[in-house]
Amino acid sequence: MMLGFEMCKKLLRLCAACVIAAAIAALGLSSVGAAAPTVEEQARALAAVPKDAVQYYDGYWYSADIVSDPLANWKPHAPPWQICHNDSYLGNSWRANLVAELKALTRQLADQGLAKPDLIVTNSNGDINLELTQLKAQIAQGCDLIMSYPGSATGLCSAIKDAFDKGILVVTIDAPVTCPGALNVARNAYFYAKAQGDWIMKALKGKGNVVMMNGQPGTSDTAANRDAFLEAAKAYPGIEVTGDLYGMWTGSVAKSEMLKFLATHPQKVDAAWSTGNMGVGIGQAFQQSGRPVPIVTDVTNNCSFLAFWKKQKLDTITLVQDGGPTAYEAFVPALHAMVGRKPKVNTIFFPLPSITNANLDDYYEPSMTVQSTCFANGKDLHLVDDAYFDQFFTGDAKVPKVEIVPTE
Incomplete structure (x- = not known):
C-alpha cells in the first residue's frame, strides 16, 4: 500500500527521533526527567554537604549522586604532577x-x-x-x-x-x-533554572504568557532545567506556559523555532525563558515577526546577549559562567x-554570579555587538x-x- 506524502514525512520524523534517541542512549544521557528521591533519601544524601552550601543542591539528582568521603582510601602522587x-x-x-x-x-x-x-x-x-x-x-x-x-x-x-x-x-x-x-x-542546572523561573514570575507579577526555550531534548541538563522552570511556575496560577520549544542551545535554531511558534500563536508573549546561548536568536525572532520583544532571559554571559540587552533596554537576567x-x-x-x-x-x-540591570554596566562594554563571540566576565573573573x-x-x-x- 502506498503512503501519502504527509504520512511519509511523519515516518521520516519518527525515524529521525529514533536516531536521536539512540545517540542519546549511546552518550549515557537521560531521556526523561529523573525521579526525585524521597525526603528521607535526600536528607541522607545531603548529610555530609556543608550547611552553607546545601541551598545549591536542590534537584541534585538530575546531575549526580552525592557520596560522602569519596577519596577516603585514596592517596595522591607527590609533585611535580603531570x-x-x-x-x-x-x-x-x-x-x-x-x-x-x-x-x-x-x-x-x-x-x-x-x-x-x-x-x-x-x-x-x-x-x-x-x-x-x-x-x-x-x-x-x-x-x-x-x-x-x-x-x-x-x-x-x-x-x-x-x-x-x-x-x-x-x-x-x-x-x-x-x-x-x-x-x-x-x-547546579536545576537550582539556577528554578531561580530564573522565580525571577520571571515575579517580574510578571504572577500573571502572563511564557514561552520555554529548552536546549537539547533528552539530556539531563535539559530535563533538569525544564522541570525546575515548571516547578517554579506551579506557585503562580496566573502564569500560562504557552510554548515548550527546543532550540538546541543554538541561536539560529532557537530563532527558527520561535518564528514558527509566533506564526501560529497570535496571543501576546510576556516572557521567553532560555537555557543558554539562545537569547539573541529569540529576541530577533520577535523583531522579525514585528512583535514587541518581551522579557528574554538567558543563562550564559555571551557578549552578544549583553549587546542586545543594552540596545533593546531589556529587563532581564543572565548568569556568569x-x-x-x-x-x-x-x-x-x-x-x-x-x-x-x-x-x-x-x-x-x-x-x-548573576547579571541584572543593576550591575549590567559592570560586565557590558561598548564594543560588544550581537555578532560578538566573547563572554562578558567583568573585572573580577572569579565565579x-x-x-x-x-x-x-x-x-x-x-x-x-x-x-x-x-x-x-
Whole structure:
C-alpha cells in the first residue's frame, strides 16, 4: 500500500527521533526527567554537604549522586604532577577558554615546582568510546591529575576506577559523572533554572504568557532545567506556559523555532525563558515577526546577549559562567585533593554570579555587538571566592595558590 506524502514525512520524523534517541542512549544521557528521591533519601544524601552550601543542591539528582568521603582510601602522587585534560568536545569558544585557563594554571604550578609545564590535552569530538580510549592512554602515560569535561555520566567509569586505583585523580568540570572515584565540581542546572523561573514570575507579577526555550531534548541538563522552570511556575496560577520549544542551545535554531511558534500563536508573549546561548536568536525572532520583544532571559554571559540587552533596554537576567572561570573553579578543589585534603562529598556545587540591570554596566562594554563571540566576565573573573571550597574539605595541608587569568 502506498503512503501519502504527509504520512511519509511523519515516518521520516519518527525515524529521525529514533536516531536521536539512540545517540542519546549511546552518550549515557537521560531521556526523561529523573525521579526525585524521597525526603528521607535526600536528607541522607545531603548529610555530609556543608550547611552553607546545601541551598545549591536542590534537584541534585538530575546531575549526580552525592557520596560522602569519596577519596577516603585514596592517596595522591607527590609533585611535580603531570596535569592532563580529557575533553569530549573542543568546537566552541567556551571550551577553548576552558583549555586556555587550564594551561595557564598548569604553568603557574610549574613555576612553583609543583607541576610539569605542559598540559596534555585530548579531544574526542563527541565520541565517548574515543574519549574512554584517550583517558586510558592518559593514565598509561603517567598523568597524576586529569581534569575532564566528560561526554557521558557513565561512559568513562571503567577508566576512572583504574585511575583511582593508581592514585590518579579525575576531576570533572561542569559535567558530573556517577563514577566512583571521581570528584565533580559544577554549577547546579536545576537550582539556577528554578531561580530564573522565580525571577520571571515575579517580574510578571504572577500573571502572563511564557514561552520555554529548552536546549537539547533528552539530556539531563535539559530535563533538569525544564522541570525546575515548571516547578517554579506551579506557585503562580496566573502564569500560562504557552510554548515548550527546543532550540538546541543554538541561536539560529532557537530563532527558527520561535518564528514558527509566533506564526501560529497570535496571543501576546510576556516572557521567553532560555537555557543558554539562545537569547539573541529569540529576541530577533520577535523583531522579525514585528512583535514587541518581551522579557528574554538567558543563562550564559555571551557578549552578544549583553549587546542586545543594552540596545533593546531589556529587563532581564543572565548568569556568569564562561569556560575559563569555570575551569578555574574546578581546579581549586582539585588542588585541595592533590595535597591530601579529603573532600566531604564527591560532588561540589558552587554558586554563580548573576547579571541584572543593576550591575549590567559592570560586565557590558561598548564594543560588544550581537555578532560578538566573547563572554562578558567583568573585572573580577572569579565565579566564587576561593574560600568557598574550604568548607568541603578536611585536613590542614597547605593548598597552593594560583591566580585566574583572562582568556579570549
